[in-house]
Amino acid sequence: MRFTEVLAFAVRGVTANKLRSALTTLGIMIGVASVILLIAVGNGASQSVQQSIAGLGTNVLTVSPQRAQAGSSTKPLTTADAKALADPVEAPAVKSASPVTSTSATAAHGSVSYSISQFLGTDPAYFGTTNSSVAQGALFSADDLAQGRKVVVIGATVATQLFPTGSPVGESILVNNIPFTVVGVLATKGSSGLQDADDTAVAPLSTVQNALTGYGSLSQIVVQATSADTISDAQAQVTTILDGRHKVGFGQQADYRILSQEQLLTARTATTDTFTVLLASVAAISLLVGGIGVTNIMLVTVTERIREIGIRKAVGARRGAILGQFLLEATMLSLFGGALGVAVGFIGARFTIAGITPVIVPSSVLLAFAVSALIGLFFGSYPASRAARLRPIEALRHE
Amino acid sequence: MTAPVIEVRDLRKTYGTGDTAVHALRGLDLTVARGEYLAIMGASGSGKSTLLNILGCLDVPTSGNYLIDGIDTAEFGEAQLGLMRNRKIGFVFQSFNLIPRTSALANVELPLVYAGVRRAARRARALAALRLVGLADRAHHRPNELSGGQQQRVAIARALVTAPAIVLADEPTGNLDTRSSQDVMGILDQLNAGGRTVVLITHEDDVAAHADRVVRVVDGRIAQGVRA
Ligand SMILES: Nc1ncnc2c1ncn2[C@@H]1O[C@H](COP(=O)(O)OP(=O)(O)OP(=O)(O)O)[C@@H](O)[C@H]1O
Ligand SMILES: [Mg+2]
Numbered sequence: 001m002r003f004t005e006v007l008a009f010a011v012r013g014v015t016a017n018k019l020r021s022a023l024t025t026l027g028i029m030i031g032v033a034s035v036i037l038l039i040a041v042g043n044g045a046s047q048s049v050q051q052s053i054a055g056l057g058t059n060v061l062t063v064s065p066q067r068a069q070a071g072s073s074t075k076p077l078t079t080a081d082a083k084a085l086a087d088p089v090e091a092p093a094v095k096s097a098s099p100v101t102s103t104s105a106t107a108a109h110g111s112v113s114y115s116i117s118q119f120l121g122t123d124p125a126y127f128g129t130t131n132s133s134v135a136q137g138a139l140f141s142a143d144d145l146a147q148g149r150k151v152v153v154i155g156a157t158v159a160t161q162l163f164p165t166g167s168p169v170g171e172s173i174l175v176n177n178i179p180f181t182v183v184g185v186l187a188t189k190g191s192s193g194l195q196d197a198d199d200t201a202v203a204p205l206s207t208v209q210n211a212l213t214g215y216g217s218l219s220q221i222v223v224q225a226t227s228a229d230t231i232s233d234a235q236a237q238v239t240t241i242l243d244g245r246h247k248v249g250f251g252q253q254a255d256y257r258i259l260s261q262e263q264l265l266t267a268r269t270a271t272t273d274t275f276t277v278l279l280a281s282v283a284a285i286s287l288l289v290g291g292i293g294v295t296n297i298m299l300v301t302v303t304e305r306i307r308e309i310g311i312r313k314a315v316g317a318r319r320g321a322i323l324g325q326f327l328l329e330a331t332m333l334s335l336f337g338g339a340l341g342v343a344v345g346f347i348g349a350r351f352t353i354a355g356i357t358p359v360i361v362p363s364s365v366l367l368a369f370a371v372s373a374l375i376g377l378f379f380g381s382y383p384a385s386r387a388a389r390l391r392p393i394e395a396l397r398h399e
Numbered sequence: 400m401t402a403p404v405i406e407v408r409d410l411r412k413t414y415g416t417g418d419t420a421v422h423a424l425r426g427l428d429l430t431v432a433r434g435e436y437l438a439i440m441g442a443s444g445s446g447k448s449t450l451l452n453i454l455g456c457l458d459v460p461t462s463g464n465y466l467i468d469g470i471d472t473a474e475f476g477e478a479q480l481g482l483m484r485n486r487k488i489g490f491v492f493q494s495f496n497l498i499p500r501t502s503a504l505a506n507v508e509l510p511l512v513y514a515g516v517r518r519a520a521r522r523a524r525a526l527a528a529l530r531l532v533g534l535a536d537r538a539h540h541r542p543n544e545l546s547g548g549q550q551q552r553v554a555i556a557r558a559l560v561t562a563p564a565i566v567l568a569d570e571p572t573g574n575l576d577t578r579s580s581q582d583v584m585g586i587l588d589q590l591n592a593g594g595r596t597v598v599l600i601t602h603e604d605d606v607a608a609h610a611d612r613v614v615r616v617v618d619g620r621i622a623q624g625v626r627a
Contacts (some may be wrong), residue, residue, distance in 0.1 A: 002515075005512050009512075012501065012505075016499075016500040016501065017500065304499070307496075308498055310496075311497070311498055311509075312513070313481070313484075314455075314457055314484060314496070315484065315509050315510040315557065316481050316482065316485020316486070316510055316514065317513045318478065318481055318513070319477065391457065392457040392458075392484070393458040394458075396457075396496060
């Protein structure tokens with residue numbers, strides 16, 4: 001008997017009991033779609049973090065203080081260190097080095113007060129290094145820095161908090177009760193993972209040290225290499241200069257550390273990876289539940305199908321022909337359900353879910369499709385293959 | 400002399416094992432000649448269906464021999480038994496056993512599909528078989544759209560569509576009224592007149608009266624010397 005005949009039986013089998021076919025398809029569809037979507041959400045979250053970090057530029061190094069080895073002294077990172085790093089002779093690969101001091105501060109305007117999570121003091125080069133541009137007003141100048149003027153550039157979040165209506169430029173705000181003049185508002189950068197990059201304010205380093213933080217250690221020196229290709233040269237030069245200035249001996253642990261954006265990226269993505277794994281396990285469970293649903297439907301209708309198998313055997317069907325038919329039926333239902341699930345997954349991924357734009361992971365599509373198709377195939381054909389082995393009379397008597 | 404079409408020697412069938420074992424057939428002997436019309440009678444539970452299922456190659460005996468045309472079926476594998484059911488034997492069940500949600504025509508075509516008959520020839524033969532049982536106009540009805548008598552006639556059409564040498568019927572009129580019974584028996588008479596061997600089980604004397612010979616099964620054996 002020819003394949004087309006078996007195929008015709010399978011098509012008739014699928015269309016004969018529409019409710020059963022629809023429910024099976026639905027179960028597989030839900031399983032596949034939820035796996036694809038949930039993994040896409042996790043992936044979308046981690047990609048948005050990566051993008052916001054990559055937005056800082058790939059040619060940036062961050063030098064921050066750390067406790068030295070026991071026995072050797074810990075020297076603070078100073079403005080002088082930053083100046084030394086910007087030396088074009090000693091460090092030709094370094095384009096600029098901005099000293100940064102960071103604190104949190106409470107800002108107030110009129111009756112509104114807002115706690116800024118990152119209040120930074122730095123030099124004007126910092127804006128270029130971190131790809132920060134101004135949306136309204138202007139950035140502060142080298143002159144502001146030299147004169148220690150009380151001017152500040154605020155992030156978008158701070159601007160909307162303190163100035164829900166009207167432009168902040170030219171207005172005066174109180175930062176920890178010290179008056180600052182807002183000269184500009186930064187263009188929005190969005191959130192980098194859990195942290196809001198727009199919840200910030202930037203003022204001249206001299207002013208911030210004088211008024212808020214004092215002249216202790218800097219929080220960071222942000223170094224910009226001349227290009228992305230010279231980043232490792234820059235790192236070597238920074239290391240040499242700082243080792244000399246901080247008297248770090250050979251093989252000793254330094255009292256500072258240098259992080260590239262790449263390393264920062266790795267650290268950040270580790271947290272979102274956890275998130276993705278969590279979503280993936282939820283997805284796996286939903287696939288399992290979908291699979292159990294499919295199994296249920298298949299098993300409930302199997303009695304009727306076993307009688308049918310008995311009838312077919314009684315009129316002379318070979319075991320192969322019966323197996324082929326049921327395998328094809330299960331294949332059609334699984335593939336159709338799987339394809340629908342992929343379609344639903346792709347459509348769903350076009351919407352923003354909980355503030356995250358899902359990004360589909362191709363391998364998750366393949367995995368979800370393969371697993372659900374296998375579940376459908378197995379539970380569609382396994383009971384049939386057992387029934388096909390029965391003597392006709394046993395299959396006919398099955399209840 | 401040619402071998403009888405059906406020959407059964409010391410046939411035994413035991414269902415289950417141990418204390419719960421049921422000895423449905425206990426050394427049954429039976430010979431059916433070519434072209435014979437045989438009725439099997441007997442009390443309920445005496446083993447008639449068990450015997451007929453074995454004759455129809457739907458089941459296998461626990462011991463004993465069953466020869467078709469002189470060939471012992473004990474030698475047959477799964478595939479050969481399937482071939483017997485498909486080509487040699489037409490079986491009519493008391494409970495019809497049609498495939499649900501499938502048209503009468505498709506049900507009748509079924510044995511021909513498994514026999515590898517081409518679509519056009521298949522359709523023509525299935526329609527001819529339905530015409531023979533007087534249901535040509537019901538070809539596209541599904542079993543649940545047919546009366547019991549009509550379903551049984553579809554089942555008979557399915558049994559005869561492959562032109563088998565042997566037609567076996569287990570209480571073919573058991574679920575039918577007098578009128579439908581007469582229709583069904585008329586068809587079986589016709590088949591026998593056409594040269595086929597017909598073996599049927601019945602509880603009704605007027606149905607048994609259609610047969611050339613009646614045997615009685617008592618406790619899993621053929622009762623000797625009893626004639627209807
Ligand atoms: N699959 C089975 N498993 C266990 N016992 C069975 C099975 N089929 C039949 N039997 C038993 O075998 C015996 C013979 O059954 P069978 O169906 O052959 O009787 P029968 O003569 O056809 O009866 P009836 O006239 O009521 O149809 C009965 O006692 C029955 O209970
Ligand atoms: Mg019976």
